[in-house]
Amino acid sequence: VTGVDKPDPANRGVSISTKGKTAFRFTEVRDFEQLVAKLRMKCNATSSPQHIINTEVAASSASDIPKDFDAGPSKMGQRDNSKTVSTEALMTVYHPQDAENLDSKMLKEKMKEQSWNILFVERGHGVSMFRTKKTRDLVVRGIPEALRGELWLLFSGAVNDMASNPGYYTDLVEKSLGTCTLATDEIERDLRRSLPEHPAFQSDTGISALRRVLTAYAYRNPQIGYCQAMNILTSVLLLYAKEEEAFWLLVAVCERMLPDYFNRRIIGALVDQAVFEELIRVHLPQLTDHMTDMTFFSSVSLSWFLTLFISVLPIESAVNVVDCFFYDGIKAILQLGLAVLEYNMEKLLTCKDDAEAVTVLNRFFDSVTNKDSPLPPAVQQGSNLSDTTSDHPKVDITDLIRESNERYGDIRYEDVESMRCRNRLYVIQTLEATTKQNVLRVVSQDVKFNPSDLEELYELFKKEHFLSCYWNVNSPVLQHHDASLPYLEQYRIDCQQFRVLCHLLSPWSHCANRDSLALWTFRLMDESSDCLINFKQFACILDTMYNGSFTDKLKLLFKLHIPPAFTEVESLSPSKGGDLSKEELIHFSQLSVSSVGDSLESDSSKSSPEKVGKGKVDIQAYLKQWQDELLKKEENIKDLPRMNQSQFIQFSKTLYNLFHGDPEEELLYRAIAVVTSLLLKMEEVGRRLQSPTSPVKSPVAIVEVPAESPRKGQEESSSEQAEGSRAQSLRGNHEWSFAFEQILASLLNEPAFVRFFEKPHDIKVKIESAKNLQLKARISV
Numbered sequence: 001v002t003g004v005d006k007p008d009p010a011n012r013g014v015s016i017s018t019k020g021k022t023a024f025r026f027t028e029v030r031d032f033e034q035l036v037a038k039l040r041m042k043c044n045a046t047s048s049p050q051h052i053i054n055t056e057v058a059a060s061s062a063s064d065i066p067k068d069f070d071a072g073p074s075k076m077g078q079r080d081n082s083k084t085v086s087t088e089a090l091m092t093v094y095h096p097q098d099a100e101n102l103d104s105k106m107l108k109e110k111m112k113e114q115s116w117n118i119l120f121v122e123r124g125h126g127v128s129m130f131r132t133k134k135t136r137d138l139v140v141r142g143i144p145e146a147l148r149g150e151l152w153l154l155f156s157g158a159v160n161d162m163a164s165n166p167g168y169y170t171d172l173v174e175k176s177l178g179t180c181t182l183a184t185d186e187i188e189r190d191l192r193r194s195l196p197e198h199p200a201f202q203s204d205t206g207i208s209a210l211r212r213v214l215t216a217y218a219y220r221n222p223q224i225g226y227c228q229a230m231n232i233l234t235s236v237l238l239l240y241a242k243e244e245e246a247f248w249l250l251v252a253v254c255e256r257m258l259p260d261y262f263n264r265r266i267i268g269a270l271v272d273q274a275v276f277e278e279l280i281r282v283h284l285p286q287l288t289d290h291m292t293d294m295t296f297f298s299s300v301s302l303s304w305f306l307t308l309f310i311s312v313l314p315i316e317s318a319v320n321v322v323d324c325f326f327y328d329g330i331k332a333i334l335q336l337g338l339a340v341l342e343y344n345m346e347k348l349l350t351c352k353d354d355a356e357a358v359t360v361l362n363r364f365f366d367s368v369t370n371k372d373s374p375l376p377p378a379v380q381q382g383s384n385l386s387d388t389t390s391d392h393p394k395v396d397i398t399d400l401i402r403e404s405n406e407r408y409g410d411i412r413y414e415d416v417e418s419m420r421c422r423n424r425l426y427v428i429q430t431l432e433a434t435t436k437q438n439v440l441r442v443v444s445q446d447v448k449f450n451p452s453d454l455e456e457l458y459e460l461f462k463k464e465h466f467l468s469c470y471w472n473v474n475s476p477v478l479q480h481h482d483a484s485l486p487y488l489e490q491y492r493i494d495c496q497q498f499r500v501l502c503h504l505l506s507p508w509s510h511c512a513n514r515d516s517l518a519l520w521t522f523r524l525m526d527e528s529s530d531c532l533i534n535f536k537q538f539a540c541i542l543d544t545m546y547n548g549s550f551t552d553k554l555k556l557l558f559k560l561h562i563p564p565a566f567t568e569v570e571s572l573s574p575s576k577g578g579d580l581s582k583e584e585l586i587h588f589s590q591l592s593v594s595s596v597g598d599s600l601e602s603d604s605s606k607s608s609p610e611k612v613g614k615g616k617v618d619i620q621a622y623l624k625q626w627q628d629e630l631l632k633k634e635e636n637i638k639d640l641p642r643m644n645q646s647q648f649i650q651f652s653k654t655l656y657n658l659f660h661g662d663p664e665e666e667l668l669y670r671a672i673a674v675v676t677s678l679l680l681k682m683e684e685v686g687r688r689l690q691s692p693t694s695p696v697k698s699p700v701a702i703v704e705v706p707a708e709s710p711r712k713g714q715e716e717s718s719s720e721q722a723e724g725s726r727a728q729s730l731r732g733n734h735e736w737s738f739a740f741e742q743i744l745a746s747l748l749n750e751p752a753f754v755r756f757f758e759k760p761h762d763i764k765v766k767i768e769s770a771k772n773l774q775l776k777a778r779i780s781v
Contacts (some may be wrong), residue, residue, distance in 0.1 A: 001043040004036050013128045014039075023160065025128060085170055086209045086243040089149050090200040095376060109374045112144040126154065131327075139327045140401050142320045145374060149241035155326040156257065158248040169244045173212050176219035183218040183225035187211060190228065194235040195315065201235055209238055213247050217254070224254060227262035229306040236310055236322060257329055261306065265431060267424075269305045272330060273298045274423035275416060276305075276337055283338055283408065287345060296354050297341075300361060304337055305330075312365045316373035316380045317397035324401055331413055332404075339404035340364065343395070367392040368400065436462075438487040443536045447543035449763070454539065456767045457505075461535050463774060464501055465491045492532040495522045495589035501538070504770035507545050507761040512657040515580040516569045517560065522589055524565035531589055542763070550757045551744060555637060558740050561651040562643055637744070642737040652676060664752050671750040678746055683736045 003017040007025070012032045016024045016039070029035060115138060123130045143151050153159040162169075191207050200206035213234050218225045233253065237246040254261065260268030277297055281288050288294065303311045308325050310318040324332035341348065344364050351357040373380060440454055447454065493501070495518075502518040503509050511517055525537040544556050559565055569580070643651065652672065659668040747753045 001039070004039045004043065006032065006036055007126055007128045013124070015127070023127070027124075027128065085173060085212065086205070089238070089240050089242055089245075090206055090209070091145060091239045093205070094198075094200045095145075105372060105374045108372050109144055109146075112138075112141065113146060116144060116147055127159065129154070136327070136405070139323050140405060141398055142370070142372065143323045145240070148319070148323070149245060152237075152241060152249055152322070152326045153245055156249060156252040158245070158252040161251060162244065162248040169216060169247050172216040172219055172247075176215045177212075179215070179219065181218070181225070183222075184215055186226050186228075187214045187218065187231070190231045194231040198235075198239070198315065200239060206235070206238065209243050209246075210235055213238065213243060213250060216247060217250055220251070221254070224262050227264070227266075229303075229311070230254070230262055232307050232310050236315070236319065240319070257325075258305075266302075266306070267427060267431070269302060270298075270427045270431075271420055271424050272305050272334070273301060274427055275419040276301060276334055278419055278423070279334060279338060279408075279411070280341065284341055284345070287341060287348060290349050296357065299354075300358055301337055305333060308333060309336065312362075313368055313397070314366075314370070314380060316370040316375050317368045320370060320397045320401060329413065331411060331416055334416065335404040335408040335411060336401065338408050339400055342407070343400070343403075363392050364395070368395050368397055370397045372398065435487050435490060439535055442488065443539050446536070447539050448547040449539070449543060453763055453767065456771075457539060457542065457763075458535055460501065460505070460767070460770055460774065461493065461538055462491050464497050465493055467775070468493070468497050488534045488536055492534050493538070494531055495519065498522045498533065498538070500774070501770075504773060505542060505763070505766050507766075508658055510661060511654070512660065513654060517654065519569060519580070519589060520560040520565040520567070523567070524559055526589070546761050546763050550748075550754055551637075553757045554744060554747065555640070555740065557651065557654065558640065558643065558743065561647045561654065562641055566647055566650070568646075637740050640740045642739050643743075644737045648738055659756065662756060664756070667752045668756060671752045675743075675746045675750060675753075679738055679742060680736075682742065683738065687736070 001016060001018055003015075005015045005017075007013050007015045012029050013025065013027045014029050014032050014036055015026075018024075119134060119138065120129070123132060123135065129135075153162070188211075191211055192201075194210055195201045198206075201210065210231065214226055214230060217230075230250070234246060234250055237249045241249055258268055260266075260271070277294050280294075280297060291297070308318070309321045313321065321332070321336060324336070328335075340361070344360055347360045348357055351360060370380075436455070436458060440451070440458060444451065444454060449457065498521075499515065499518040502521065503514060506514075506518075508514070508517060521541060522533065525533045525541060541556075544552050548556070655672055656669070659665055659672075662668060
């Protein structure tokens, strides 16, 4: 227990706060004053400042609240930021009320305030206030300007978050100021587009406050960061709430009241649009019968949900909608949407296309007014349009909201939640289908697989991603999926996942050192050195293995045996042979980050533009990378680095392993012996021509021997030992190396090699087998 309070003496209320940010509230407690005193003494607790914000009420109960608590929350955590963070609502600065000269609208506003004060006395004030029919009626009429910020905080629950985290916002402002990210760039771009007609956002005061709130929230919640429409909503919050209060209201909206709305896929908004369509079918069947395509309602209503009608209604009318939203949640937006469609039913039924229907709705929104708004005429958007839209009858927002409550008030929140759950799966499936279509469209341009095979490969790739996500509760792969990323980057796999798929799908999976091949292939694809690859990289590698020419396949094998792909691989368990454990595989795959030279580090920075500077995303770098990728479509074989002696020995080993079990195995072994002998003689002659005086020991005999070992049936272990000893002896000689053109020219002279690599492989068989074995492979890993 952290605090015991008397929030509502009139109703004998007791409030108990705990460290877990949970509050227990009791009313009509007998001897409540003595109980509070005993609890404070027993729990060593004091009054919580949390309730002081909510209990500034009627004068009848003000005497029971300690005066010094009023300044508590504002002083805590402010420190030097008091000059930075605004402590007043923008409306009080730009539209102060003149208490001496009250016009008819201001008199109505004062009467509204008096009605609320009477309610506070009767039903409590702050967190202890009861929600009754009278409360709803007052909300429908519009909350008074002076009470709007306070009641928004109360109805949304943001008041509890703010009181539970004193100083949190000012600390965020300190930490977030000066940061430069993609979110801050987007915020700067949209600052001047937020209620530009309001004088508060035509000055640096309002713009700076908006920047601080949005930047602080992006820093608090990088999963959301910043999404369009947040600026419009936040600017309205700043008009009626202090800066810190506006921040906590934004937190309440984004994280509780409108979950999953403000991200790049806006899943929450799409789900609620599906709910809206379902309600239209139930309540307005004649409209659904007329509209052949229900997607019209989704396209036209998206801004209604994302901005709470702020972007389509005049500001003086939109704030009344926000009042109802904070009181009733999304239910208020759904009801108002139905009322708008019903009001325009006759005109919508006569529309011949979507464009005409959109025009009808836009004219209607322009005609909505708020006759009781105390805002000056210069600020009211509806009054400025009165002359130009005289052909359309005026509709008062209070009447429209009241009608929506009367006609659709029977929609229960439980029913809305049920429909949300029912439609969420459909929305996600639709988004996933869109993602797949976009990925396949992009990848199909670079591979020769037919569309059905490519789709099957995508499903296997995605399934492997999800198997790894949910196979272990604490799987690190869960961190790799980010739905806000571009389509190609949404699903990525690590080296362990790639090994599983490689064993299932690669035509070279029978190779004895298949784990090493999978590791080197993964390192070759991992250009960004983040130990993850996307589907395009995966599909392009498989396409080379299945559909590439002899030169393409040989070039792939060559690149697998030179840096950055190649690394010396030795299993810690000799009994496993060439198999690698999961830990060993992950270890070797991560070596690419630290073991690559400085020249490769510059390449890594090119492939990851977002790492430039202090987290700043360099858009120009992205465009440069895209241009470079287009220019290097055809890689010149002359640009490939030379292969040194240890890499060539491993290259020879890989070829021996690939040929094992082939019908022409004996012929292939003899061919590779001839090729290696020829290559080494060429290298020897080349070195003698360069330095004729220095004697060079010929390494031909050293490398020719392994070609005989498979034919003579020697054990693989003894063959590997012989290879190791030969490699050891070679290190004592002068370094020798081969260019890719030399190896290619030598192998082209051996028909057995050409036949082996040009032999067609049917990927359909592998795919069908992989579907059955994928889960079993996961169990065996």
